Amino acid sequence: MAIVRIPTPLRKLTGGSEEVTVAGKSVGELIGELEKQYPGIKERICDEAGAVRRFVNIFVKDEDIRFLQNLETPLGEKDEVSIVPAIAGG
Amino acid sequence: MNFQQYLKQVKSEIREVSVDEVNAKRPPVLIDVREGDEYNDGYIPGATWIPRGKLELRIEDAVPDRAQEIVLYCAGGNRSALAAKSLHELGYDKVSSMAGGYGAWKRANLPTAKPFIFTQDQKSRYARHLMLPEIGEAGQAKLLQAKVLLLGAGGLGAPAGLYLAAAGVGTIGLVDDDVVDESNLQRQVIHNTKRVGIPKVDSAKQTINDLNPDVNVRTHQLRLTSDNVLEIIKDYDLIVDGTDNFQTRYLLNDASLILKKPVINASIFQFEGQVTVFKPFEGPCYRCLYPEPPPPGMAPSCNEAGVLGVLPGVIGVLQATEAVKLILGIGKSLVGRLMQYDALNMKFREFKLPRDPKCVVCSEPGKKIELIDYEAFCSIAR
Numbered sequence: 001m002a003i004v005r006i007p008t009p010l011r012k013l014t015g016g017s018e019e020v021t022v023a024g025k026s027v028g029e030l031i032g033e034l035e036k037q038y039p040g041i042k043e044r045i046c047d048e049a050g051a052v053r054r055f056v057n058i059f060v061k062d063e064d065i066r067f068l069q070n071l072e073t074p075l076g077e078k079d080e081v082s083i084v085p086a087i088a089g090g
Numbered sequence: 091m092n093f094q095q096y097l098k099q100v101k102s103e104i105r106e107v108s109v110d111e112v113n114a115k116r117p118p119v120l121i122d123v124r125e126g127d128e129y130n131d132g133y134i135p136g137a138t139w140i141p142r143g144k145l146e147l148r149i150e151d152a153v154p155d156r157a158q159e160i161v162l163y164c165a166g167g168n169r170s171a172l173a174a175k176s177l178h179e180l181g182y183d184k185v186s187s188m189a190g191g192y193g194a195w196k197r198a199n200l201p202t203a204k205p206f207i208f209t210q211d212q213k214s215r216y217a218r219h220l221m222l223p224e225i226g227e228a229g230q231a232k233l234l235q236a237k238v239l240l241l242g243a244g245g246l247g248a249p250a251g252l253y254l255a256a257a258g259v260g261t262i263g264l265v266d267d268d269v270v271d272e273s274n275l276q277r278q279v280i281h282n283t284k285r286v287g288i289p290k291v292d293s294a295k296q297t298i299n300d301l302n303p304d305v306n307v308r309t310h311q312l313r314l315t316s317d318n319v320l321e322i323i324k325d326y327d328l329i330v331d332g333t334d335n336f337q338t339r340y341l342l343n344d345a346s347l348i349l350k351k352p353v354i355n356a357s358i359f360q361f362e363g364q365v366t367v368f369k370p371f372e373g374p375c376y377r378c379l380y381p382e383p384p385p386p387g388m389a390p391s392c393n394e395a396g397v398l399g400v401l402p403g404v405i406g407v408l409q410a411t412e413a414v415k416l417i418l419g420i421g422k423s424l425v426g427r428l429m430q431y432d433a434l435n436m437k438f439r440e441f442k443l444p445r446d447p448k449c450v451v452c453s454e455p456g457k458k459i460e461l462i463d464y465e466a467f468c469s470i471a472r
Binding site: 018044054055057059063064087090 | 242244245246247331332333334335336339356357358359360361362364379380381382383384388395397402428430434435439440441442443444446
């Protein structure tokens with residue numbers, strides 16, 4: 001079970017939870033599980049083709065999955081996964 | 091023995107080097123032993139100034155290694171010869187005196203520099219900086235000669251501008267096309283109630299002038315476009331990006347790569363902030379971090395979603411900290427690291443931010459970058 005950090009703009013979909021625990025052997029599986037638990041969240045993270053959107057970064061611990069194995073990046077028990085979208089406020 | 095005989099004897103005991111030798115092979119430590127007024131008229135670039143009267147007192151702090159090669163100079167080569175003898179007696183083996191001194195250096199038309207002269211007021215104002223070895227007079231002079239552009243005189247620009255002004259950043263440019271609104275005052279601390287309705291750049295300029303008369307404030311009451319961005323940013327050393335929309339962030343990124351200007355980037359949303367530093371072609375750029383902006387509706391704005399008033403205070407001050415460090419060349423910058431701040435849980439998280447080898451703008455240095463005016467694609471209202 002990985003700990004997923006939900007960014008502020010997506011917390012409406014998790015009932016306000018900022019951290020949720022989700023099963024998944026890879027980041028891709030984890031997003032699938034997230035969608036089952038919190039319907040609607042996947043389309044905010046991934047595009048129609050299933051790829052992570054270009055303004056969203058997913059970090060496993062402190063590493064960006066784009067520079068690991070993307071959605072295939074394996075997850076260990078209790079890995080912290082952070083979803084970090086671009087924000088523009090100033 | 092009279093003085094001339096003594097001097098002759100000293101010079102026979104120490105090593106002398108010529109101006110040409112010093113110029114050809116710059117010694118690792120070059121010390122100017124003249125008096126303050128002489129030094130203020132000009133010195134050899136790279137020299138450390140320790141007046142003759144304080145040389146023995148300060149040399150061990152300045153040069154702890156007695157085996158270090160040291161060249162001393164004065165105006166004509168006599169005081170430095172006497173100083174060399176004294177350092178030799180203190181155990182410095184590789185000391186020499188530059189024959190002919192600064193006079194000979196100038197006659198040979200070799201490069202000189204003038205120190206930054208602090209007024210008495212400046213010495214008092216920046217006293218707490220001057221006593222830090224990492225800053226000192228040389229660092230404070232860098233700050234006073236630095237030119238920083240603040241993009242946005244809003245939530246982030248307000249605290250960043252105040253602290254950069256207080257630190258003595260000599261030139262601060264302000265870009266903002268908006269006027270002060272009452273709803274800004276919950277967080278934009280550079281403005282105040284009396285300024286409601288006046289342009290933000292004018293309000294911020296007034297506050298900065300009142301805080302520190304050393305700062306020259308340039309105002310740009312406009313919105314950056316592909317037509318004006320290069321012209322506006324070209325005169326600044328670095329840019330503090332505190333803008334409130336994606337269009338400007340992407341435009342600035344591409345322009346800063348063209349002109350190789352470092353950008354201190356930050357953004358805020360509700361209780362959360364992000365901050366990092368982009369150093370063109372040395373670290374990642376904004377598009378390495380977020381290759382494309384979100385489409386309309388995918389990113390709610392602070393106007394719709396709200397923002398904790400103190401949040402931009404924390405993040406804007408982090409930006410000012412990074413700006414000061416970059417100007418001074420001290421510490422470890424946020425280049426290659428994304429700092430995320432969660433105010434509700436009081437947590438700072440750090441993520442690794444590598445350069446993207448597939449980045450469309452910075453992966454091939456030298457490739458021509460076209461500036462694009464993005465449509466108002468995002469719903470981040472201004």
